[in-house]
Amino acid sequence: MRQKVVRLTLVGGVLFLALLLLLATCGGDPDSGKEKDAVPVKRVMPSAGPVTRLTVPPQYATDRGWEIIGSSPEVAVSHATGRLAYLEQLNGNRYRLRTVDTATGRLGWQGQAWRPPDPLHYPRLATVTAGDRQYFVTWSYGKAGDGLTPASTFVSLDVYDVTDGARQRVEVPWSGAPDVDTNGPEIVISDGKANSTLVDPVTGTVSELSADELKYPKGCPACKQLTEVYGQTAAGLLVGGAREFWVRGGWFSRNVAPRGADRGSGVVTSVAGDRVLAKWALAKKAKRVATHELWTVHDTVTGKPLVSVECHRPAIKPGRYPQAVLSPSGDHLIAGNLAFDLAGGRGHCFEEADGSSHLALASVTDDGIAYGAENARDAAEALSGGGLPVAVDFTDWTTEQLSRNARLPGLETTGIGVFRWTDRQERTRLIGYPRTA
Template sequence: MRIGKNVTAALLAGALIGTVSGCSSGGSKDGAPGTPTDVALKSKITPPAAFASEKGWEVRADWMPEGQPYPYALSAKGDTLAYLDKSEQGYVLKVREAVSGRLLSTSKPWKAPEPTEEQTEDPDGLLTVPRVSLITGGEREYFAVWAYGKKSKDQLHSAKEVISAAFYPADASGDIAPSGTADVEASAEDGATDVNVFPGARGLLVIPRSEDAVLLSPDGKVTPGISKVKLGGKPSDLNINIAFPGPDGLVTNGRLEGGIYSGGFGVDGGWHSATVTPPGVDSVLKGESASTGPWETPNGRINSATGNYLIAGWYTTSDNPISAIHDLATGKLRATAPCENIGTPYDLRTPKRPDRYETPAGLSPNGDYLVKGGSVFDLKTGKGHCVGEGKDAKEITLVSVGDDGTAYGLTEREGTEGNMPVSVSAKTGAAKPLPVATTTPDAVAKGAGVFITYASQYIRLIVLNARN
C-alpha cells in the first residue's frame, strides 16, 4: 500500500468489530468462541445462483467511517475469515469459520496509531481504518493487523508517522495475544511523498523513504536497511514500487545501480525471469536509441501478486503483450493470456471499483483459478482468457473466482448506467451478464461467498453458503 501524503483521491481494495466480551462500540455482539451468536443472517441480497441467499451469517460494522473499505482477510485455504471489530480499548481481531460463522478466536484489543493530519483532513479519501493481511509464513500462517498514523514514545516525545503492526497466529483459538508487535517510522524524507507496505510470506515489507526497506516479521522482529538485491547474478536497487517478502527472499523487479531501469524480475539471490520466459517471448529486449545507441534489457515485469503467484507482463516480437502467472517460489510458468494486464497500485486510498487499475488479483480457494483485471487464468491447463475486449465490448473487471472456475466482476460504468454484474468461465473465457440486482462476491471462500454491502449508511460483511 502506498501512503501518498498529497493524495486526495479515494484505497486499493484487496486485502479489513466489540470488547473482548463481545459487545462492540457500534452495537454488534458476538458470543464466546465456538458460538455463532448474534451473527445470524438478517440481510437480504441477491447473490449469483451459486450461493444461497437464505443460508449464511453476517456482521454489521456500524463503527466504520462511511466510504472506508471493509478490512478482512481469508486464510490460504479459504476456510476461515478474519476481520476487525472495534471497542473502546482498541481494535479486536476475530476469526470465524467461513461456512458456519463459528467464532474461533478473539484477540486482545490493539491500539492503532492516531490519524495524521492528512488522514483527518481527508477521511473520505485516505484510509483511516487498519488493514488485515494474510502472512503465509513457513509452517504457520498469521493475520497481520497494521495501520498508518502517528505515534509518540510517551508524553515527553513528539509524535512521528509510523506503520504499526500486530501479528496473530491464524490457527490460534480462544482469547489470543499477538505473536509479535512492531512499529517502524514511516515519515517521508528528502522530498519523498510515499510510503509502501507490501504483505508477503515472511511479514510486512515497509519502504518508508528513498529505497530503504524494513521487514516486520510475525515475531515482532524488525530488519532494517534493505535497499539492495541481486537479480540474475547482478546487483540491483530494490524496486520501491513493487517488492514482496517471498518465502525465499525479496521478490521484485530489477533496476541497475544508479536507478537505470534494467527490466526483468526475480528473487533476491534466487531464480530470475530470464530462465522462466513464456514460449514465443524473447528473454532479452533489444533496441537502439538515437542519443545513447544500442541497448538491451531483460524482458518481463511484475505487476501484481496473490497467494503463491506473481502476475507479470511480457513483450513479444510482434508487439502483442502477454500476461503470465508464475509460481512465487520457483518462477515456473503456470498460465498465460494474450493480453496486457494492468498493474495494481499500492495506494492508501479508498477503492473505486471496478477500475482494473485499482482492483487486486483474486485466487480461488483451491488455487486452481486466478483473476486479475480483465484476465482469467486456469492454472490447471495453463490457459488464460482476456474478457471485455473487441469492438463495442464493455470493459469487464474481474474481482473474485470460485473453485468451479466461475469468476465474478462488473462492467465499466457508462454515463448514467450502473455497473452490470457479470460471470466469466475460467475454462472458456465466456462472459454472461447477471440480473442487474445481483450482488457479486468480493471474495470466494471455501464453501462460501464473501459479500460487502454499503446499504443503510453502514457496512455489512455478509457470508453466504455455496449451494451444493
C-alpha cells in the same frame, strides 16, 4: 412468620442471581470489562433460518447463512482453517479483531481492544503465511510522542496466530507513507522504491534492507532504474526495475522468460500468494509485437512461467495495474480482464476485436467461476455495486449477465460466499451465503 420471610428472601436471591446471569450474558465482552460500546454483531446459524436476503448470483442460497453487523471495510481469511477476521470499531478510537468460522457462522476468538496511531483511518487487515503457520495482521501508520520530544512516525503491526489469537505487536520506525505486503513468508514494509524492512511474523524480528543489498543481476542496467521491492517469496525478496525483475539471491526474469517474449522486457504487475503476474513485450519478430503484450503467471519459487495469454496494448498506460486474486486452492487466478486456469494451463483475455475491454473481475472460486462487472473501473468498484454484474465460467470463457443490482462475493471459502454491503445507518455488513451446488 420467620419461615415465610426466609422463603421470600430465597426467592428474591434467586431472581437477583438470574438477573445478574442475564446481564452477564447480554453485556460487554470479557476482554473489555464493563464496556458496552462494541458494535452490534448479529449471528444467524446456517440452520436457524433466513438472514438479510440480498440479490446475489444464482450459485448462492440466500435463505440461510450468517450475518455480521459493523464489520471493517477490509476482512482477512485463512482458507486453511476457514476462519475470517474483521475489525470492529469501539468508542474512543479503539478497535478489536474478531473472527468467525465461515462454515458455521460461529464467532471465534477475539483480540483485546487497542488504539492505532492514525485516528483518521481504519487499520488495514491481511493474512500472512509463514511455513505451515498463518497469521492475521493489522497495521496502521501514524505518529506518537510524549509532548516533550517531536512526534516520531512508525508502522504499528499486530500479528495474531490464526488458530488461537495469540498476539504480538511490532512497531517499526518509518518516514513517509509505507507499502505493506503480506504475501509471505515475511511482512515487507517498503517505501515504494528500493528500501524495505522485513518483519518475521513468527518471531517479530525486524531487519532492514537498503538498496545496495538487493543483489542486482549482472548485465541489467534497467534493474537499477525505478527499482521497487514487491514483496517476499519463499525463495527470497522479489524486486523489479524499469524492465526485468528478480528474486534476491535467486532467479532472474531474463532466464525464465516465457516463450514468445522479449527476454529483457518483463515487468511485475501484481503478486498473489506464490504467484507473480508479469507483463512482457512480444519478441521483436512477432507479428503482433506492435499491438499486443504477453501476460504470464510465474511461480515465485522457481520463476517458471505457468500460463501466458496475449492482450492488446492499452492506448494509455494505466496508472496502476489490477491486483491479481487467487482462488482458495490456487488453481485459478484473475486480474482485471485477465483469467487464468492454472491447473488446466489455459488463459483468456476478455477484450473486443479492436482491443477495448470493459470487464473488471473481482473474485474467483475453486469451481472456476469468476465474478466481476462490465463498465467498472476496477474490482473495488465492481464489489461496491458499480457497473453491470457478470459471472465468467472458466470452462468455455463465457460471460453471463447477472441481475443489475446483484451483489458480488468478495471471496469464497469453505463453500460460503462472503458478501459485503452498507445499510442505511452506514454500517458495513458481512453476509455468508452457502453455495447451492
